[in-house]
Amino acid sequence: MTAPTPVETQLRDAGLKATRTRIAVVAALRDLGGHQTADEVSTALAANDAVVSRATVFNALDDLTRAGLVMVADAGPGATRYEWADRWHHHFVCTSCGAISDVACPEDSPRCVDAPGVEGTVDDVQVIFRGTCSSCIGPGAETT
C-alpha cells in the first residue's frame, strides 16, 4: 500500500472517491498542460490505455472542477476548456488566432477583483482579456 497522492487526498477532502478515472483525468490535464477540451482529454486517456466514455469524462471534469483540482478556462463560444488548477490565474484570448494564454493573477487569489454592488456572495472572479497576441501582430500575422 502506498501513501495517498495529493490528488487522492484532495478528492477525498471534497467528498469524492479517488477513482482511477478521476486520477487519470487530472494526470492527463497536468501532462498535456495548456487548455484542453473534454474531447482532447478523452483522446489523451485513450492513448494511455484508459478508454472512458464521453459521459464519464464530462462527469469527471465537472466533479474535479468542484473539487478545485481542475479549472474551467472560459474563452467564449465553442468547446469548454479545462486545465489543471495549478494556481489561480486569468486568460488572454487572441481574437485573431483563437489562442488562449494564461495571465498571472497578481494576488493569486479567486477574489482578486472587487465586485461592487453584487447582491450575493462571490466565490471566484475570472478575468478574460481579449485582443491580438504578439504572433498575430508581428510580421506574417494571420489575418483570419
Place this chain on the structure above:
Amino acid sequence: MTAPTPVETQLRDAGLKATRTRIAVVAALRDLGGHQTADEVSTALAANDAVVSRATVFNALDDLTRAGLVMVADAGPGATRYEWADRWHHHFVCTSCGAISDVACPEDSPRCVDAPGVEGTVDDVQVIFRGTCSSCIGPGAETT
C-alpha cells in the same frame, strides 16, 4: 425619408448595411433587456412578424457584436448570451440558479483591468464574478 436612427448610423460606421434584420435584432435585444440567447432573439423576432432563419440570427449577432452594438455575455458553457451594448459592464453568474446579472464597471471602459505580462494588445476585458445570488442565499433558496 426619415433621418437615420442611431443604430443605422452605427451600423454604417462599422461598414455594414443597415438592414431590416439587423435593426430588428438590436431592437429585440433592447426591448427584451437582460441576456438573451440566439434562440430567444429568434423567437422575439418571430413574435414581431420578422421571421428570420437561425443562420441569419447568428450572422446578425456576430456582425452587431463586431460593430459594438451588441455585447456577448460570457457565462460559461451553454448557449452564448447576447445583450444590447448600452454601457460597458461585467457579469455576475449565480452558480446555484444560473441567473446572470450585470455588475457596473467602475470605469465604464473595456480596458478597466490591468493586464500584467500580456504579450499582445488587449482590446477589452470581461470580468465574470461567480457565486450565489441573494435570492439563492435567502430563505426559500433554490437548491438545484
Place this chain on the structure above:
DNA sequence: GCTTCACTTAGACTATGTCTAGTTTAGACA
C-alpha cells in the same frame, strides 16, 4: 464477506453553432 451506493458505461438525444448554394435586397452610381 456482504451490502450499499457512488461511479462508469453506451448510446440515444437535445442544443448550439456552422456551412453551402441559390435568392433577395441595400446602396452606389449613371
Place this chain on the structure above:
DNA sequence: TGTCTAAACTAGACATAGTCTAAGTGAAGC
C-alpha cells in the same frame, strides 16, 4: 429613377458539445 453589384438572407443539412437514462461495476464501510 433604373440598373448593377456585392453584401445579406434563406433553408436546411451537417458537425460538435453536452445531457440523460438505465443497467452494470466496484470501492469502501460494517
